Amino acid sequence: MDARHPSLVQRQPRARRGPLSGIRVADFCWMGVGSVATRMLADFGAEVIKIESRTRLDMPRRLPLYKNDSRSFGAEDPDPDPDKGGLFNNYSRNKLGVTINMRSVEGRELAERLIAQSSVVTENFAPGVMAGWNLTYERLRALCPEVIYAHMSGFGQNGPHHSYRSYGPVVQAVSGLSFISGLPDREPSGWGLSYMDNQAAYYNSAALLMAIMHRNATGKGTEIDTSAVEVGVSLLGPDLLDVTVNARPTRRPGFPPGNRLEHPQAAPHGVYPCAGEDRWVAVAVFDDTDWHRLTEAIGNPAWTTDPRFASGSSRFAHADALDAHLAEWTRQRSPHEVMTLLQDNGVCAGAVQDARDLNEVDPQLAHRGTFFELDHPVIGPARFEGTPVAFSRVEQDNWRSAPLLGEDNSYVFSDILGLSTNEVADLAAAGVI
Amino acid sequence: MTTSQTGTPGSPPLPYSGLTVVEWAGDPAGEGTGRLLVELGADVIKIEPPQGSPTRRIGPFAHDVVSADTSLTFWYYNFGKRSVVSDGSESDQALLHRLLVGADVLLITLRPREIAAAGLDYSELLTTHPQLIILSVTAFGLDGPWADYRTCDLVGLAAGGPLASCGYDDHSIPPIRPGGNQGYHTATSFAHCGLLLALLDRQRTGAGQLVDVSMHESLAVSGELANPYWFYPKVLVHRQTCRHAQPVPTQPALFRCADDRWVYFALILADRKPWDALVAWMESLGVAADLTDTAYDDLAHRQQNFQHIQELIECLFLLQDATTAYHEGQRRGLPIGPVNAPEDVLDDEHLQARNFFTTVAFDSDLSALVPTSPYRFSSFQTVAPTRAPRLGEHTGHVPGAEEADR
Numbered sequence: 001m002d003a004r005h006p007s008l009v010q011r012q013p014r015a016r017r018g019p020l021s022g023i024r025v026a027d028f029c030w031m032g033v034g035s036v037a038t039r040m041l042a043d044f045g046a047e048v049i050k051i052e053s054r055t056r057l058d059m060p061r062r063l064p065l066y067k068n069d070s071r072s073f074g075a076e077d078p079d080p081d082p083d084k085g086g087l088f089n090n091y092s093r094n095k096l097g098v099t100i101n102m103r104s105v106e107g108r109e110l111a112e113r114l115i116a117q118s119s120v121v122t123e124n125f126a127p128g129v130m131a132g133w134n135l136t137y138e139r140l141r142a143l144c145p146e147v148i149y150a151h152m153s154g155f156g157q158n159g160p161h162h163s164y165r166s167y168g169p170v171v172q173a174v175s176g177l178s179f180i181s182g183l184p185d186r187e188p189s190g191w192g193l194s195y196m197d198n199q200a201a202y203y204n205s206a207a208l209l210m211a212i213m214h215r216n217a218t219g220k221g222t223e224i225d226t227s228a229v230e231v232g233v234s235l236l237g238p239d240l241l242d243v244t245v246n247a248r249p250t251r252r253p254g255f256p257p258g259n260r261l262e263h264p265q266a267a268p269h270g271v272y273p274c275a276g277e278d279r280w281v282a283v284a285v286f287d288d289t290d291w292h293r294l295t296e297a298i299g300n301p302a303w304t305t306d307p308r309f310a311s312g313s314s315r316f317a318h319a320d321a322l323d324a325h326l327a328e329w330t331r332q333r334s335p336h337e338v339m340t341l342l343q344d345n346g347v348c349a350g351a352v353q354d355a356r357d358l359n360e361v362d363p364q365l366a367h368r369g370t371f372f373e374l375d376h377p378v379i380g381p382a383r384f385e386g387t388p389v390a391f392s393r394v395e396q397d398n399w400r401s402a403p404l405l406g407e408d409n410s411y412v413f414s415d416i417l418g419l420s421t422n423e424v425a426d427l428a429a430a431g432v433i
Numbered sequence: 434m435t436t437s438q439t440g441t442p443g444s445p446p447l448p449y450s451g452l453t454v455v456e457w458a459g460d461p462a463g464e465g466t467g468r469l470l471v472e473l474g475a476d477v478i479k480i481e482p483p484q485g486s487p488t489r490r491i492g493p494f495a496h497d498v499v500s501a502d503t504s505l506t507f508w509y510y511n512f513g514k515r516s517v518v519s520d521g522s523e524s525d526q527a528l529l530h531r532l533l534v535g536a537d538v539l540l541i542t543l544r545p546r547e548i549a550a551a552g553l554d555y556s557e558l559l560t561t562h563p564q565l566i567i568l569s570v571t572a573f574g575l576d577g578p579w580a581d582y583r584t585c586d587l588v589g590l591a592a593g594g595p596l597a598s599c600g601y602d603d604h605s606i607p608p609i610r611p612g613g614n615q616g617y618h619t620a621t622s623f624a625h626c627g628l629l630l631a632l633l634d635r636q637r638t639g640a641g642q643l644v645d646v647s648m649h650e651s652l653a654v655s656g657e658l659a660n661p662y663w664f665y666p667k668v669l670v671h672r673q674t675c676r677h678a679q680p681v682p683t684q685p686a687l688f689r690c691a692d693d694r695w696v697y698f699a700l701i702l703a704d705r706k707p708w709d710a711l712v713a714w715m716e717s718l719g720v721a722a723d724l725t726d727t728a729y730d731d732l733a734h735r736q737q738n739f740q741h742i743q744e745l746i747e748c749l750f751l752l753q754d755a756t757t758a759y760h761e762g763q764r765r766g767l768p769i770g771p772v773n774a775p776e777d778v779l780d781d782e783h784l785q786a787r788n789f790f791t792t793v794a795f796d797s798d799l800s801a802l803v804p805t806s807p808y809r810f811s812s813f814q815t816v817a818p819t820r821a822p823r824l825g826e827h828t829g830h831v832p833g834a835e836e837a838d839r
Contacts, residue, residue: 018630019633019636065658065662068665068666068667069665069666071666086661086665086666090660155783156809159786160782164763166770168657169676169697169699170697170768170770171770173695173696173697173772174771174773174778175778176777176778177612178697178772179772179774179775180612180613180775181599181612181613187674187675187687188772189599189675190611190687190697191675192599192670192672192673192676192677192678193595193599193656193657193658195595195611195615195655198655199622203622206469206626209630210629210810211810212633214447214448214812216636217636218445220445222810222812225809226809227787229783230784230787230804230807233778233804233807234804234806234807235613235618236613237461237614238505238614239775240775240803241505243776243779244802245495245505245508245801246493246495246497246505248493256612258609259587259607259610263491263506264491264492269587271596271610272607273607280607281591282591283588284588286585343579343583346583347583348585348588349588350592351591352596352608354594354659355662356663356669358593358653358656358660359663359664362653364577367576367577367578368576368577370650370653370654371660379665382665383660383664386650387654388623388650388653388654389627389644389646389647390575390647391627391644392559392643393631393638393642
């Protein structure tokens with residue numbers, strides 16, 4: 001009988017299920033974009049081996065998102081427990097973890113042996129870091145014919161700004177996404193999250209899946225260069241065509257329109273105050289049918305018969321007055337009460353939900369099982385964000401929470417690469433792993 | 434399977450070469466998914482009602498001429514597709530069934546109530562077409578208490594969570610929707626990945642399946658730090674002006690420049706390298722003031738004087754225009770971004786050097802720049818964008834239908 005903690009016994013790597021089973025990924029990704037991108041591969045059966053440095057810990061291992069320990073981002077522990085970070089657990093579930101010191105010759109040799117036993121290699125360092133370790137596409141092809149080699153960066157692998165530094169908010173600013181977000185005639189409100197870390201990650205997941213599918217069909221590997229800024233520009237939406245087709249600049253009075261909607265002209269269309277502190281509900285009325293449903297649902301108060309609100313264009317023209325009336329009604333109710341009442345009457349409405357609402361109130365997410373739990377030897381049971389897709393055949397294979405630092409060194413270096421126990425011990429003693 | 438129209442003869446096959454997609458989609462989430470498939474070689478046949486897809490009625494319009502064929506919203510989401518309209522001799526369902534005979538994917542955006550009203554049954558379709566992948570992209574998914582609820586970009590972002598993190602420091606102002614249909618675009622990203630997982634499964638097993646994508650869930654897992662802050666320390670994040678929502682307030686990150694434009698710059702006090710780079714930059718412009726004092730070598734001292742430091746950074750940026758600040762800051766290793774307007778990115782030397790934009794002919798006398806696919810593969814080239822179809826442009830010219838007739 002194994003004397004170790006039961007949760008450690010269950011953590012032994014096993015054969016994976018899913019459409020990517022049998023595919024091994026040498027994963028040099030860290031931070032947000034890369035880790036989220038390869039997470040989808042790990043979720044659906046790929047053996048993703050995360051290669052980490054013991055001396056330069058992955059940022060999500062360091063950020064102080066600790067269970068039952070509330071502190072701000074700035075209050076980072078100077079000597080953090082690398083296995084306690086919640087964000088790392090969230091990003092690296094279902095992956096294996098090894099440590100390699102890439103600054104040592106032996107470390108780089110070990111990495112090359114691992115690449116030779118893999119068929120996909122991923123990285124999101126600053127351009128040039130992998131080449132500095134001689135891990136170019138040419139070298140990788142020599143190690144592993146028809147390899148898929150994915151680079152994920154802010155600006156791409158070439159071009160005059162390829163070495164510029166970025167993270168989510170910088171990408172959002174450079175690509176135009178921040179500018180188009182906010183109230184008119186003042187500074188943009190932009191984004192309160194690294195939207196582009198998520199979107200760049202999702203695009204990179206798709207690029208990897210396309211490359212794998214393409215190789216299955218043709219036998220051909222590929223190198224991939226995805227720039228987060230270019231993904232961001234491609235997401236700007238129809239406003240960009242208004243600029244290029246109509247030569248209408250977005251630096252103009254009245255733009256961006258905040259929560260108002262000009263295309264199509266909709267009113268009421270906004271976010272309205274509710275009972276409680278900083279609670280809000282979004283309501284969107286697109287046509288006369290919607291308007292009559294709304295007025296019915298709220299009991300036909302006298303102001304709804306105001307001739308200014310009789311047609312769509314007139315409602316749009318008098319949106320300020322309309323919003324003030326509707327806000328008086330929403331203010332007396334909870335966001336979910338408004339949402340349910342209006343939606344049950346066929347009106348488009350949604351509570352502005354925070355993370356507590358998503359996790360503890362939202363009946364739809366509970367029904368769909370969007371969040372799931374896995375145990376972790378240091379953190380204990382934790383919740384995870386699942387894949388927002390229900391498949392009739394494909395199954396998400398949640399086999400383990402995120403790896404402890406170097407947790408799978410023995411499995412990967414001995415079982416996969418064939419090193420003896422003594423050799424692995426020597427590498428550890430020499431600081432190579 | 435039909436042969437893709439796209440891609441030049443003799444060029445290497447693309448991931449979706451030979452893939453035929455029948456699109457029955459009426460919102461940006463579904464139509465955007467079809468657009469991504471076109472970029473990588475799929476033949477996307479869009480079934481439209483006689484009056485056209487609802488997005489054809491959403492502006493802005495080319496040269497402000499309102500018509501079914503001039504909506505820029507429709508153009509943006511439907512590059513390179515083919516449009517088929519039932520000619521009245523058969524029902525929409527009959528047309529759909531005819532097209533599905535040659536199809537690999539049905540991309541569809543109907544809610545459960547609408548599926549029933551359209552007389553469709555997905556499990557029946559999968560029985561009839563065992564290799565078909567039904568890619569359903571809906572507001573809330575195909576089951577659950579909210580499955581028939583309506584959505585739009587604003588409501589999706591609200592209920593899904595991201596909206597709560599976006600807005601201004603002043604909380605008397607409601608959360609503000611980020612622009613550009615990003616709620617829909619988030620659903621599109623998961624629809625694309627979901628389809629790919631199903632296609633990979635079909636490569637191995639030959640079997641199709643139902644892929645049920647929920648915009649609500651897509652957004653609920655895309656709030657970045659909001660959920661982890663709730664999963665672990667059990668705290669909520671609060672919105673701040675154009676920077677990360679956090680459990681406690683942090684210093685502003687938008688700075689006004691001499692040309693009245695903004696840059697984004699968040700100083701991480703704990704990191705020594707950017708601090709030294711910043712002070713050296715300020716010194717070169719004569720606004721370092723007392724920041725060169727050795728007392729600032731101590732993190733605690735920097736933290737105590739953060740407000741004072743911020744005020745000096747404000748001076749630094751007021752001395753130069755946003756473009757200069759961007760390149761000079763980046764040259765010094767600082768992650769600074771100018772708050773570009775969409776028209777600014779068209780002139781960006783980096784994007785131009787990477788040939789990111791291309792010209793699309795929309796009409797005989799109308800051409801304009803559009804972004805190319807953001808994917809770059811060494812083994813094959815993505816499809817250059819071509820204009821969206823005019824309403825019913827390909828009615829009667831659909832290979833799938835011809836095969837079915839034979």
